[in-house]
Amino acid sequence: MSLMMPERLYRLLPTIHRLRDAGQGEPLRALLALAEAELERVEADIAGLYDNWFIETCDDWVVPYIGDLLGVRPLRPVGAGVSTRAFVANTIAYRRRKGTAVVLEQLARDVSGWPARAVEFFQRLATTQHMNHVRLGQPCTAALLDAAVAELAGGAFDRFAHSADVRRATRGGRYNIPHLGLFLWRLRSYRIGAGQPGDEAADFMSARDQGLWWSVHPAGLDAPLFNRERTETTLTHLTEEDNVPTPLRPLALSAELERLRQGVAEPLPRFMSEDDPALCVFVRLAGEPAPVAVRREDMYLCEIPDAVELVSPPLPRVLALDPRRGRISFPAGLDLREVWVQASHGFAGDLGGGPYDRNAAVRAAGGENNAFGDPGAWQAGVSHLLPTDGVTLFASLREAVQAWNALAPGRIGVIVLMDSLSEFDARGSLPTPLRIDIAQGSRLLVVAGIWPLEAVPGLPTGGGARRPGRVDARSVRAHLVGDLEVRGTAPPGSPEAGECSFNGLMLEGGLAVAPGHLGRLVLAHCSLLHGFGGIAVQSGGNEHLGVTVQRSICPGIEAPGPLGGIAVEDSLIGSGDFEGSPPEVCLAAPSTAVELVRSSFLGGVAVQTLSATDCLFDGPLDVQRRQQGCVRFSYVPPGAATPRRYRCQPELETAACTAALREVVRRQGREATAAEEAALRAEVEARVRPLFLSRRLGDPGFGQLERRCPVCIREGAESGAEMGAFEFLKQPQREANLQDALDEYLRFGLEVGLVWVT
Numbered sequence: 001m002s003l004m005m006p007e008r009l010y011r012l013l014p015t016i017h018r019l020r021d022a023g024q025g026e027p028l029r030a031l032l033a034l035a036e037a038e039l040e041r042v043e044a045d046i047a048g049l050y051d052n053w054f055i056e057t058c059d060d061w062v063v064p065y066i067g068d069l070l071g072v073r074p075l076r077p078v079g080a081g082v083s084t085r086a087f088v089a090n091t092i093a094y095r096r097r098k099g100t101a102v103v104l105e106q107l108a109r110d111v112s113g114w115p116a117r118a119v120e121f122f123q124r125l126a127t128t129q130h131m132n133h134v135r136l137g138q139p140c141t142a143a144l145l146d147a148a149v150a151e152l153a154g155g156a157f158d159r160f161a162h163s164a165d166v167r168r169a170t171r172g173g174r175y176n177i178p179h180l181g182l183f184l185w186r187l188r189s190y191r192i193g194a195g196q197p198g199d200e201a202a203d204f205m206s207a208r209d210q211g212l213w214w215s216v217h218p219a220g221l222d223a224p225l226f227n228r229e230r231t232e233t234t235l236t237h238l239t240e241e242d243n244v245p246t247p248l249r250p251l252a253l254s255a256e257l258e259r260l261r262q263g264v265a266e267p268l269p270r271f272m273s274e275d276d277p278a279l280c281v282f283v284r285l286a287g288e289p290a291p292v293a294v295r296r297e298d299m300y301l302c303e304i305p306d307a308v309e310l311v312s313p314p315l316p317r318v319l320a321l322d323p324r325r326g327r328i329s330f331p332a333g334l335d336l337r338e339v340w341v342q343a344s345h346g347f348a349g350d351l352g353g354g355p356y357d358r359n360a361a362v363r364a365a366g367g368e369n370n371a372f373g374d375p376g377a378w379q380a381g382v383s384h385l386l387p388t389d390g391v392t393l394f395a396s397l398r399e400a401v402q403a404w405n406a407l408a409p410g411r412i413g414v415i416v417l418m419d420s421l422s423e424f425d426a427r428g429s430l431p432t433p434l435r436i437d438i439a440q441g442s443r444l445l446v447v448a449g450i451w452p453l454e455a456v457p458g459l460p461t462g463g464g465a466r467r468p469g470r471v472d473a474r475s476v477r478a479h480l481v482g483d484l485e486v487r488g489t490a491p492p493g494s495p496e497a498g499e500c501s502f503n504g505l506m507l508e509g510g511l512a513v514a515p516g517h518l519g520r521l522v523l524a525h526c527s528l529l530h531g532f533g534g535i536a537v538q539s540g541g542n543e544h545l546g547v548t549v550q551r552s553i554c555p556g557i558e559a560p561g562p563l564g565g566i567a568v569e570d571s572l573i574g575s576g577d578f579e580g581s582p583p584e585v586c587l588a589a590p591s592t593a594v595e596l597v598r599s600s601f602l603g604g605v606a607v608q609t610l611s612a613t614d615c616l617f618d619g620p621l622d623v624q625r626r627q628q629g630c631v632r633f634s635y636v637p638p639g640a641a642t643p644r645r646y647r648c649q650p651e652l653e654t655a656a657c658t659a660a661l662r663e664v665v666r667r668q669g670r671e672a673t674a675a676e677e678a679a680l681r682a683e684v685e686a687r688v689r690p691l692f693l694s695r696r697l698g699d700p701g702f703g704q705l706e707r708r709c710p711v712c713i714r715e716g717a718e719s720g721a722e723m724g725a726f727e728f729l730k731q732p733q734r735e736a737n738l739q740d741a742l743d744e745y746l747r748f749g750l751e752v753g754l755v756w757v758t
Helices: 015-023 027-051 060-069 085-089 091-096 101-112 250-262 359-365 397-405 651-667 674-687 731-745
Strands: 116-120 179-184 188-192 280-285 299-301 319-322 327-329 336-347 378-382 412-417 422-424 434-438 443-448 478-481 484-488 498-503 505-508 511-513 518-524 535-537 546-550 565-569 572-574 585-597 600-602 604-613 621-623 630-632 751-756
Touching: 015 027, 060 085, 085 091, 085 101, 091 101, 101 116, 101 179, 101 731, 250 299, 359 443, 359 498, 359 518, 378 397, 397 412, 397 434, 434 443, 434 498, 484 518, 511 518, 518 535, 535 546, 572 585, 585 600, 651 674, 731 751
Parallel strands: 179 751, 299 319, 378 412, 412 443, 422 478, 434 484, 443 498, 478 505, 484 511, 498 518, 511 535, 518 546, 546 565, 565 585, 572 600, 585 604, 604 621, 604 630
Antiparallel strands: 116 179, 188 336, 280 336, 319 327
């Protein structure tokens, strides 16, 4: 963009022409303004051409062209944050080190987006050593004195020697001369919290008091603590355990803390380093103004069962930690007031309330003109850490909502939840729902993120102001304990009913739509915890309401009366293990048309009309009007009442197997009997069904398909990816890209096997 003053073409004219133009209404000025706008576009395009010469700064559309100049094999489009830019940028470095383990590691990360560890299995073979060439690092007899090292046996960081394995590497074989292994991590590690108390950008989670112990998860769920993935700085560096998103190992963590207590300088801590520890705990005792950090030396590793009480003397800020369950326990007798934590948790992708980048969803919620980014919009912040003024910064969401409810109709509003601390919104013994009024023509966005403090000319150093329309939806996951109620106050039949949107919120309570006239309710990148009802739309005046759920986790959606429509995209609805008991209905809208796209339903679905694509229905499915709608590329349980289907499972697999059976028996000179076909159908239906790593919210693999899930489900979506909520990860395409790249960079005579750690 040009740095010259505006209207530079007009200013080049002699003064006499500008005076004559002003006397005629300035038509020449308007004409030159159009010419100048086109000139600025040409200048911006010329400036961008220079950036497009380099892979680091070029536009995304230029990356394939630069790759074509280098002869890079094109990859399947993946999206989901995986770009071919790194693959093209490192191509020359790959070729210089072709066939080495470090190249295979970096290649796997650049192509698939998964952290990887390359292991040359022939170096792990147990062999009889010559006395002139003794390899002390690979003894045949494993030393079991160090439990933290012994725990790594059989994994990516195994240090022991093994006997030969004659199976092929692609069939699970490992320790043999031509074998290599690529250990891959599908789960990601999400960090919440940064800084120290008192910092402008500091953030913390609230640990949950469970009586005898505290839960690191703010909702009290048992969730393992994850390592914070540390970036590798050079291509020649082999991946270590602290470079991958993996659950913290208690034995390794305990060994590091013990070395810190003994003052041992080497080796340096990997997980509990001084500048970037995997876990930080801040404790405020009675009489203290702010929480104080617990020293690493004062943390002790142990298992914390449901019933436990430490009987050690009440030393200030000494704790016991259970990283497998995410639990903390303090000595009895300490007068604890607040416990804050900064920790990482694991999950399969950017879904549900999380600290990842959600700015694209915020812009989409604002429409084409990004209404929520308008500087003229009303904007307020909610902070439990910063000083509040009751005008732009409030101490609670309830106060901010009360200020919003007092505004005149037709306003655009944004409430920014600026930290991840838990807010308990309750009044007395019975919680009072927090009611949000949406007037006629009004639009409100409640978003977890950062409202930056921008420098203002003339103010002292360090001073600044927060401007409306500026919000960065990342790094924060707000947690609200209490019920929310949204009510539309527009007149009945008004075409300008209001809209309410939520983004990045973890709600430990129900979300209800009260009787009234609300135009639209949007829930994007949110988590509604199970056991509180989910979304409930009450009848009365909401016949034109449109409910949209995007990239969210919700226990259920209930709408007994007619609505304008319900749309669910890339979401996990329902939960629970249904073995031995009938599943509950997680989507009940018997009078509403429903559109479902790339979502998983861990429960029953009962709707009026249905249009579904790339979905998993792991429960009864009942559609009243089956003449309308369609179900495409989805898993539909046997016996479900649905509209017409297209390439759905298990009936597609059943049809293929039945055709194969008929062909076999035809060659035998007979026809397949009805009993044979019925038995085959029952066998296929029992085999072709979704298998999840976990159905419990809090587990890292919640809602994620297992690797042993049938291929027709893992690759059955319209795009060739897996059906359900994690279709956007495009994992089959990533794996195929990796296999193609390995064929080019793998040394001749070697065979590589993919080992899935998570």
